[in-house]
Amino acid sequence: MSQPLRARKKLSATASAAHIGRALLSISALAIVVVGTGAFLLSYHFLHQQTERHLRTLISFAASESRSAIVFRDTKTATEILQSIPGDEGITFAEIRDASGVVLARIDGRADGWVGRLSGWVGDERVRQEVVEEGRRIGDIVLEGGSEPMLRTLGGLLAWFGFGTLLIAASALALARKYTRRFTQPIWQLHEVVKQLIEGRDFSRRAPPSSLTEVEDLRCEFNALLDEISLRDHLLTQSNAALRRVAYIDALTGLPNRAMFEPALQATIDACNRDRTRACLFYLDIDAFKSVNDNLGHAVGDELLSRIAARLRNWRPQETTATRIGGDEFVVLFSPLAANADPENILAELHAELEAPIRHGDLVLHPSTSIGVAVYPDAARSIDEFVHLADQSMYAAKGRRREQGHVTRWNADAAAAKQAANSDWIGIDPGAIQQVE
CATH class of the missing domain: 3.30.70.270 (Reverse transcriptase/Diguanylate cyclase domain)
Structure with a gap:
């Protein structure tokens, strides 16, 4: 075989290798774009759902703590309840109203300018819950927020996507799947406990232990709160039973009156x-x-x-x-x-x-x-x-x-x-x- 022919074959092989390399690079880039975009959109959707669930968890606790403040129109206690929500939860707006619509307490931390527009584009979640006492609506609680934590999370994802590679992206996705489950499973378990508490008034349920220190601390505080709620509910039940007995039962004979x-x-x-x-x-x-x-x-x-x-x-x-x-x-x-x-x-x-x-x-x-x-x-x-x-x-x-x-x-x-x-x-x-x- 002549030298020019061998040279042409080598050049052709090099070109083919380069073409294959470009194809693989294109496929890799496309995969990165598809996976990254999908990961971005899924993360955005998941964060919205998680934010809504978290806000509903917070509003459930706030509703249970604010009953007495609404009944007695205690604006100071109502404000303290709203201020007790941690600042890093991303709550930008919170409001407690009585049944007639009168505002008892309000916290408004919504930003103006481009920050506010960006928060609006990301989408603040807004949840509302009625406060019910003995089957009667006595007021409402409104919480709005979640855009700031979402902006921080989405910014991190964009930076990761910009500097990531296929291997890093694949590893990141694998680790994300592993640790997302590790973090979200305790939150889901807390959610299930709260759901049983709200829907079935089952005060016997408790959040299970977690290997994560932060989640375990949250679990302990959450279970302590459930113990307090259970005790108050038991005392309230006893008080109602005693009042009913006084109202409807003759004290001397035990017969109905x-x-x-x-x-x-x-x-x-x-x-x-x-x-x-x-x-x-x-x-x-x-x-x-x-x-x-x-x-x-x-x-x-x-x-x-x-x-x-x-x-x-x-x-x-x-x-x-x-x-x-x-x-x-x-x-x-x-x-x-x-x-x-x-x-x-x-x-x-x-x-x-x-x-x-x-x-x-x-x-x-x-x-x-x-x-x-x-x-x-x-x-x-x-x-x-x-x-x-x-x-x-x-x-x-x-x-x-x-x-x-x-x-x-x-x-x-x-x-x-x-x-x-x-x-x-x-x-x-x-x-x-x-x-x-």
Whole structure:
């Protein structure tokens, strides 16, 4: 082979190598551009989502802490809550308003000029959350920000893209995948805990440990905050239960009081109208109860009321609702009343249940009760008429029983009678105390 031919082949090989090199370089450059652009766009999209989630996490905490400030219109506390948000979170605007739209606190750090325009181009995230207390909206919280951290992150990505190579870009992407998961997984776990807290009020969930020192510190603070929220929620639940008990339960007998009886009666009447069933209302009081208080003392009177209430509570519990109306008056709502049931037979059964002797120390009480009865809708057509007829029936029964000599009596052994005769009980009648044989 001649020298010129070998020279031409060498030149051709060199040109081909250069062409292949340029092709590989072009492919590499295109890959870098595609990967870099894709990484830039994905990072931009991810940062927007992450910023929104982070803002919602912050606004959830701020909402839980600002309830009392909104209720009491405490502008100082509301401002302190907004100022407690760390400055490096990139919050440029924060506002707390009450339900009528009055601003209680506001922080506005939005920049003017080209910085503001650049922030607007990147896109500040804006989130709003209602502040709810016992199912009622009492105000709103608005947070806006995220552009400054995004600008810093995007600037770093652009610098990396400008000076990167295919190997560096590939390594960077590999490391980014690894460490992004390492950082975002704890944030996602925190997000899930907050989601369970907000949606399901599950205060038992806690953020799991992390190998990252910063995330672990955040986890510890976050779990401590959850402990505090859980404790406050528990105390609030206990307080609400105590208030409800005071409002609707009679303190002495443990029976529902009038405030709870009225809606229960309305629900029973509605059920009777809907299902075409009957209900029976027994209205009762204790005969000569004042004599028990005057002669034996209020402690014995309270014990008598408690025993009568316990018997009412345990008498046909699946069919009845017993209520203490006041003093020594009780009502028993019997529903549903069977079509073939005789209210007078049920009344006799209730008399027998209540008038069994009651032993209290050395005393044996023989309670007597006057009970009126009304049936809905046989005799009554409305709630007021239903209650009125039962009340009238009770007073009629009381008159008949008084004529027949039915009163609450008691007797004791001889020692108790002697002690009673020498006691200073107000208005006691020693002759009313008889020896138990």
